[in-house]
């Protein structure tokens with residue numbers, strides 16, 4: 042079975058691992074990138090690189106048109122693109138807050154809404170949103186990021202009710218701390234502090250997030266929707 046898959050923010054980090062996992066399994070994979078050159082690793086696997094900033098509605102529309110033309114309507118959407126802009130509340134500007142929400146929550150709304158058109162027509166589809174353990178537990182200095190990631194949970198659960206009768210599942214993966222550019226900016230001391238609270242005592246590798254995403258998009262997960270799947274080494278237990 043070769044499906045048409047789209048992974049936003051697939052040019053690096055977790056998104057790249059997700060795109061690679063679907064391509065390795067034989068799916069047709071498109072991934073978005075914003076600037077520079079897309080990774081040759083994915084191009085060599087036959088993936089379709091689509092330039093797209095998810096904060097721009099026109100670029101999103103263009104990206105979908107290109108994907109539909111080249112590999113068919115999106116059957117599996119992984120909304121992975123996300124940013125952080127950490128700051129304590131009193132120092133957090135309007136721009137710090139709205140730009141993170143605009144990318145992580147509104148950008149996700151935008152790509153999911155567009156994908157849902159084809160899925161509704163096909164009467165099947167899989168949507169996986171990449172949230173974060175921080176959206177469930179909260180994190181000092183990340184009120185903007187946590188709010189956007191918590192918002193994804195309400196968004197997914199609403200859509201799972203709205204789209205379930207059309208055989209479209211909508212699930213959330215909530216990673217803990219993953220070894221990518223996003224967490225490489227943390228100091229050794231901050232990293233040690235985080236790991237001390239993770240029952241499994243280490244960061245995740247991006248491939249470990251990709252494995253859960255692939256499962257939620259697989260036939261084996263046909264009866265799972267509206268779920269929030271933690272892939273966090275036990276960090277968020279109980280949240």
Ligand SMILES: NC(=O)c1ccc[n+]([C@@H]2O[C@H](COP(=O)([O-])OP(=O)(O)OC[C@H]3O[C@@H](n4cnc5c(N)ncnc54)[C@H](OP(=O)(O)O)[C@@H]3O)[C@@H](O)[C@H]2O)c1
Pocket residue numbers: 049050051052053054055056073074075076093094095096121122123124144148171172173174215216217218219220221222223224
């Ligand atoms: N790393 C972690 O510990 C962790 C934990 C929990 C959740 N997450 C979530 O997992 C997802 C991937 O994170 P990561 O660690 O792989 O981060 P990353 O290495 O910083 O990569 C972020 C990806 O998102 C893309 N992106 C950002 N803004 C975008 C926009 N406006 N339009 C299109 N693409 C955009 C980036 O594209 P460019 O290359 O063009 O910037 C990049 O591909 C994010 O949603 C993040 O919040 C990460």
